[in-house]
Amino acid sequence: MPTFDVLFVNWDGCVIGVSDISWSVTVEAEFKSDAVELALEAARLVNHQTGMPPHGIRVSEEQLRRLAYVIDPNRRPPLTSRST
Secondary structure: OOEEEEEEEOHHHHHOOOOOEEEEEEEEOOOHHHHHHHHHHHHHHHHHHOOEOEOOEOOOHHHHHHHEEEEOOOOOOOOOOOOO
């Protein structure tokens, strides 16, 4: 089953160099839509317990959905190893 990295980022803040929300989770799912739902479950827990990193901001369900960005596992750069 593929793994998806799902980022929760306030991209508007990134434009000016400061993001008030930046958190990610890796989930296993068959489809991108399933990955989003699994990631949202984890994000809801973090949001409820401590607020979203790095500043502990609590956001609405709608905002969590807007912040979610899925990295396609087929477009991830390959891992490389360096020998010294």
